[in-house]
Amino acid sequence: MSEAFDLIVIGAGSGGVRAARVAATYGARVAIIEEYRVGGTCVIRGCVPKKLFVYASRFSDMFEIAGSFGWTVDARFDWPTLVANKDKEIARLEAAYVAALEKRGVGVIRDRAILTGSNSVELVKSGRVLEAKTILLATGGHPYIPDIPGKELGITSNEAFHLEKLPHSILIEGGGYVAVEFATVFAGLGVDTTIVYRGDCVLRGFDADLRQGVSVGLQERGIRLIYETNVRRLRKSGDDIVVSFSDEVDAPFGAVMFATGRNANVSGYGLDVAGVALTPGGHIAVDEYSRTSNPAIYAVGDVTGRSQLTPVAIREGAAFAETAFNNNPVAVDHSMIGTAVFSEPEVASIGLTEAEATTHGDIDVYLTRFRPMINTLSTKSERMMLKLVTLANGGMVLGCHILGPSAAEMIQLVAIPIGMGATKADFDRAMAMHPTAGEELVTFKTPTYRYRGGVKV
Numbered sequence: 001m002s003e004a005f006d007l008i009v010i011g012a013g014s015g016g017v018r019a020a021r022v023a024a025t026y027g028a029r030v031a032i033i034e035e036y037r038v039g040g041t042c043v044i045r046g047c048v049p050k051k052l053f054v055y056a057s058r059f060s061d062m063f064e065i066a067g068s069f070g071w072t073v074d075a076r077f078d079w080p081t082l083v084a085n086k087d088k089e090i091a092r093l094e095a096a097y098v099a100a101l102e103k104r105g106v107g108v109i110r111d112r113a114i115l116t117g118s119n120s121v122e123l124v125k126s127g128r129v130l131e132a133k134t135i136l137l138a139t140g141g142h143p144y145i146p147d148i149p150g151k152e153l154g155i156t157s158n159e160a161f162h163l164e165k166l167p168h169s170i171l172i173e174g175g176g177y178v179a180v181e182f183a184t185v186f187a188g189l190g191v192d193t194t195i196v197y198r199g200d201c202v203l204r205g206f207d208a209d210l211r212q213g214v215s216v217g218l219q220e221r222g223i224r225l226i227y228e229t230n231v232r233r234l235r236k237s238g239d240d241i242v243v244s245f246s247d248e249v250d251a252p253f254g255a256v257m258f259a260t261g262r263n264a265n266v267s268g269y270g271l272d273v274a275g276v277a278l279t280p281g282g283h284i285a286v287d288e289y290s291r292t293s294n295p296a297i298y299a300v301g302d303v304t305g306r307s308q309l310t311p312v313a314i315r316e317g318a319a320f321a322e323t324a325f326n327n328n329p330v331a332v333d334h335s336m337i338g339t340a341v342f343s344e345p346e347v348a349s350i351g352l353t354e355a356e357a358t359t360h361g362d363i364d365v366y367l368t369r370f371r372p373m374i375n376t377l378s379t380k381s382e383r384m385m386l387k388l389v390t391l392a393n394g395g396m397v398l399g400c401h402i403l404g405p406s407a408a409e410m411i412q413l414v415a416i417p418i419g420m421g422a423t424k425a426d427f428d429r430a431m432a433m434h435p436t437a438g439e440e441l442v443t444f445k446t447p448t449y450r451y452r453g454g455v456k457v
C-alpha cells in the first residue's frame with residue numbers, strides 16, 4: 001500500500017529543508033527523506049563544522065601577536081576536544097532542524113529514496129512506497145576523487161571532520177575554496193601543510209589581486225604551494241603516504257586530502273526511470289522555476305549546479321515552495337551573489353572582477369593595501385586589500401573585493417548597495433567609521449588606475 005503526500009522532498013539539506021518547511025506552511029502534506037543526517041552538507045560536513053574549525057585555527061594568529069599587546073600565552077591545542085565539541089554542536093543543530101520540520105507537520109523519514117516514476121518513490125530500507133503530486137530533488141553532491149592508484153589512502157573534507165588525530169603533515173590537492181580553507185585550518189593547528197594544484201594560482205574565478213594576495217598569505221603561514229602539478233599515485237610507507245607527483249617527485253605525507261571538486265548526486269536513485277534530464281556538466285537540468293524535464297519533478301541546490309552555496313540552495317527551496325504551493329511563481333536571481341573563502345587571510349567578493357569589468361566599457365579601479373591595525377604593534381607584515389571596481393567617472397560600482405580580517409562580513413553588507421546599483425558617489429556619501437578597515441571603501445578619493453578603451457592607464 002502506498003502512502004500519499006502533496007510533496008515528497010528527497011534530501012534534507014539546505015534546499016530540501018527550506019522547501020519542505022515553506023510548503024508545509026502553505027498547507028501541503030510533506031514528507032522529507034534523508035539517507036544520512038538531517039541538515040545536509042552545510043550543517044553536518046560543510047559550512048558549519050568548517051567555520052568552527054576555522055575559528056579554532058585562528059587562535060594561532062592571535063597568539064602570534066598577543067605578545068605585542070603585553071600578553072604571555074602558554075597555548076596548547078587538543079584536537080579531540082575540538083572534534084567532540086564540534087560534534088556536540090552539530091548534533092544540537094540536527095535536532096533543531098528535525099524539530100522545526102516536525103513542528104510544521106513535515107514527516108521526516110530516515111531512508112534512501114529511489115524514484116520509481118513521476119509521482120512515486122520507494123524507500124530502500126523499509127520498502128515503503130510513497131506517492132505525491134510533486135517531488136523535489138534536493139540531493140546535493142559529493143567530493144570528486146581522482147581515479148589514481150592508491151586513491152583509497154586519501155581523505156576528503158568528509159573525513160577531515162572526523163580524524164582521530166591530527167597528522168604531522170598533510171598534502172591537500174586542489175585550488176578551490178575547500179582546499180584553501182582546510183589548508184589554513186590544518187596549518188593554524190600546527191600541521192605541516194602543502195597544497196598541490198594543477199593551475200597557476202589558487203581560487204580560480206576570483207579577482208587576480210585577491211588570488212595573488214591569498215597565495216602570499218598562505219605562504220606567510222608556512223603553507224607550501226606547488227602549482228601546475230598533479231598527484232599521480234599514492235602508496236603506503238610505514239605510517240606515511242608516499243605521493244608521486246606529475247613532475248616525477250616522490251614525497252611522504254602524514255595524510256593526503258583530495259579537494260578536487262564536487263560532483264552532483266545524480267546516480268542510483270532513478271532519475272532515468274522518472275525521465276529527469278541532466279545538463280552536459282552532469283547536473284539536473286532545470287528552468288528558472290527549478291522545474292526539471294519532468295513537470296511533476298523539481299530540483300534545487302547543488303544538484304542543479306547553479307551556484308554551490310547554502311544561501312542559494314535555501315533561496316531556491318523557498319522559491320520552489322512559493323511557485324508550486326502558493327500559486328506565486330518566483331525565479332531566483334542568480335546574479336550578484338557574494339562569496340567568501342574563510343581562509344587566513346580571509347577572502348570575499350561580490351560582482352565583477354577587474355578583468356571581467358574591463359569588457360563592460362571604461363572603468364575605474366580603487367585599490368588600497370595596508371597593514372591591518374591589529375598587526376601594527378607586532379612584526380607581522382601581512383597586508384589587507386580592498387578594491388572597488390566602478391564604471392568610469394564615479395559610475396556604478398561593479399565589484400568589490402576584499403582580502404583580510406572580516407572580509408566576508410564587509411562584503412555581506414556592501415552586497416546591499418551594490419545590488420541596488422549604487423554608484424561611487426553613493427559610497428562617498430556614507431560617513432566613514434573610524435578606525436575600521438571598511439572605512440576605506442567610502443574614502444577613496446581618486447582612482448588608483450583606470451581602463452579606457454580596454455587599456456590600463
Ligand code: FAD
Pocket residue numbers: 010011012013014015016033034035036037039040041042043045046047048050111112113114138139140141157178265269300301302303307308309310311313
Ligand atoms: P546538501 O546540503 O548536500 O543536502 C543533500 C542531502 O541529500 C544530503 O544530506 C544527502 O545525504 C541527501 N541525499 C542524497 N541522495 C539521497 C537519496 N537518494 N535519498 C535520501 N537522501 C539523499 N556553502 C556556503 O554557502 N558557505 C560555506 O562556507 C560553505 N562551506 C562548505 C564547506 C565544505 C567542506 C563543503 C563540502 C561545502 C560547503 N558549502 C558552503 C556548500 C554547501 O554546503 C552546499 O552548497 C549546500 O549544502 C547545498 O545544499 P543542498 O540542499 O543542495 O544539498
